[in-house]
Amino acid sequence: MFIPVENPIFARNSTQIMARFHTLQVKDIQRETADCVSIAMDIPTTLASEFQYKQGQYLTFKVKVNGEELRRSYSLCSSPLTDNELRVAVKKVAGGRVSTWMNDVLKEGDALEVMMPMGNFYSDMNAANAKHYQLFAGGSGITPMFSIIKTVLKSEPNSRITLYYANRDEASTIFKSQLDALQSSNSNRLSIHYIYDNAPTGHAALYCGMMDVSKVTALIENHGDLTGNCEYFICGPGPMMENVKNVLSQLKIDSKKVHIEYFTAVEEAVKKAEAAxxxxxxxxxxxxxxxxxxxxxxxxxxxxxxxxxxxxxxxxxxxxxxxxxxxxxxxxxxxxxxxxxxxxxxxxxxxxxxxxxxxxxxxxxxxxxxxxxxx
Ligand SMILES: Cc1cc2nc3c(=O)[nH]c(=O)nc-3n(C[C@H](O)[C@H](O)[C@H](O)COP(=O)(O)OP(=O)(O)OC[C@H]3O[C@@H](n4cnc5c(N)ncnc54)[C@H](O)[C@@H]3O)c2cc1C
Ligand code: FES
The missing domain is CATH 3.10.20.30 (Beta-grasp domain)
Incomplete structure (x- = not known):
């Protein structure tokens, strides 16, 4: 039963922005790899304040695919400081309803239902910071990391970033050329290590193979930083994320410094809920x-x-x-x-x-x- 709330403490605060869907137009679609597109949305000035965001946040879309209404979240790959647009990147998942539709059917000028940016996958920027951000990305997990990298480079001149980025091969590596360009122009502050399952000939053994516990440990031994003012960000396929999380935990890294963004429900959690x-x-x-x-x-x-x-x-x-x-x-x-x-x-x-x-x-x-x- 619905009744109006009488206690003013519960009344909607006029400064509060509600999580509502807005109709936005697709401004631009770029093909990033064979199975990934990035999509920029047109934000009308009336909605500009609602669509302000932090690096690492995501948008939630409500779409109809073959008559079925579906909701999916996609991380912003744009930076609020360096890009004058809101852009997400969507990687096609085998048999995936929304990711396939966005890759194959969606076109510029189409309207999409989009919710305001949300999420906690960021730390607050401060120009006085001298931090070492260590980012572990796999596949589409690069999307929020790309936003974080551009934002840190712009706003914290004394901070540096190490990105470990795992992919099947070079061709499937989203944002490879943009990342390489950023590394060239910020070579003293941004180091990128590409790890490939199918590495090209001559790729050093350290950067070949799956991101299992021994690979993650070896990468951190070679390039990591466990002391000083460090923060760690993890986003990628479930097993990779668990491996990085476990290695950092074994290395006694304070969990408050470890930021994790899950793209899919964790199997263990589903089982736990079913067994409640x-x-x-x-x-x-x-x-x-x-x-x-x-x-x-x-x-x-x-x-x-x-x-x-x-x-x-x-x-x-x-x-x-x-x-x-x-x-x-x-x-x-x-x-x-x-x-x-x-x-x-x-x-x-x-x-x-x-x-x-x-x-x-x-x-x-x-x-x-x-x-x-x-x-
Ligand atoms: C906070 C958040 C941010 C996200 N950001 C991004 C992003 O930036 N880019 C991006 O491409 N995706 C991102 N995702 C994942 C995205 O929301 C969808 O889950 C994904 O696109 C699959 O949706 P679908 O409708 O295509 O697949 P569905 O039709 O839901 O699923 C089809 C099959 O694929 C499996 N599956 C679902 N998701 C995945 C996955 N991510 N990897 C492998 N298998 C999967 C399902 O178990 C199922 O078997 C994010 C998710 C969250 C929660
Ligand atoms: S709907 Fe995603 S956490 Fe509840």
């Missing part, structure tokens, strides 16, 4: 607030997620991946407690502040108030 037990089950009186209205409902801690309940009850709750990786479904717990099946998107600070991923969230106390309206 009903021990300590709670039936909770839940209030879900959205757009200044509230939905009151009784919900079991082992029942559907807050997001599923919101959608079933016709709330236009934001979501994309439904797999704990994109953060689009974020809301804030204002009263009571919630548990999450998995979280690969919220930072520790956000969790401390009471934010949850509603696609993973269940009530854990007898009374819970959760709001999508909090900035």
């Amino acid at each position: 037990s009903s021990d300590g089950k709670v039936i909770s009186k839940v209030t879900i607030i959205m757009d200044g209205q509230e939905l009151n409902i009784d919900l079991s801690s082992d029942g559907p997620t807050i997001l599923d309940v919101a959608i079933e009850n016709d709330l236009d709750a934001p979501f994309a991946c439904k797999g704990a990786v994109c953060c689009t479904c974020r809301a804030k717990v204002l009263e009571g407690q919630m548990s999450m099946d998995a979280n690969y998107a919220l930072s520790e600070e956000e969790i401390e502040q009471g934010y949850v991923l509603t696609c993973q969230a269940h009530p854990a106390t007898e009374r819970v108030v959760v709001s999508y309206d909090e900035p």
Whole structure:
């Protein structure tokens, strides 16, 4: 049941920007590799403030493919400081509905439904910083890294960057020529190491093969930096990400310095959610607030997620991946407690502040108030 919220504390803040889809026109499409296109969106001046973004953030698209409505997130490869456009890069996944459609069907001038930029895959820039950013990218995982690289080079003159970038071969390496050009013009601050499964003849053995634990360890031994003011960013295929994460953890790198962007739901999390037990089950009186209205409902801690309940009850709750990786479904717990099946998107600070991923969230106390309206 819907009733208006009377408490002004819950009213929508006029400075707050809601996670809503906007219709944008495709301004430009570039073919980057045989199976990857980059797509720039035309942002009308009326939406310019809503589409401001940080390096490493992503856009969420709502598209219809063969009559099916699908939502997918794509990271911005443009930099808010060096590019005067918002551009994402989409790599075709075998059998992938949206990535294939964007590569093969979408054309310049088409309209797309796009949500404001989101995500935590960045650290704050400061011209006084003298950091060493160490980036581990695989395949389309280069997309947010390209944005980060351009932004760091522009805004932190005393910081340097080492990029480890794994691909099948040189031809499938997205942004290779742009990265090489950046390296040439910033040779004292940007080092790029390309690692290929199918390396060309003469490519040194250190840079050939899969990014398994021994390869990642060897790369860090040769080029890494474990002391000083370092930050680490990881984005790529699941196994590569786990290997880099594990090596950094074995090397006792503070997890606060390690930033991870997952593109797909982590298998382990899916299994954990499926196996969630009903021990300590709670039936909770839940209030879900959205757009200044509230939905009151009784919900079991082992029942559907807050997001599923919101959608079933016709709330236009934001979501994309439904797999704990994109953060689009974020809301804030204002009263009571919630548990999450998995979280690969919220930072520790956000969790401390009471934010949850509603696609993973269940009530854990007898009374819970959760709001999508909090900035
Ligand atoms: C925060 C975030 C940022 C992202 N940024 C980018 C980006 O910059 N560029 C980009 O190309 N993609 C990015 N993705 C992934 C993207 O959102 C889609 O998941 C991907 O394009 C596949 O969608 P699809 O509809 O084509 O495939 P689907 O039709 O959903 O899936 C088809 C098959 O492919 C498998 N699959 C799904 N995704 C992947 C994947 N990434 N790799 C391998 N197999 C997969 C599925 O398990 C399934 O078997 C991002 C995802 C998130 C959550
Ligand atoms: S919809 Fe992506 S984390 Fe919930």
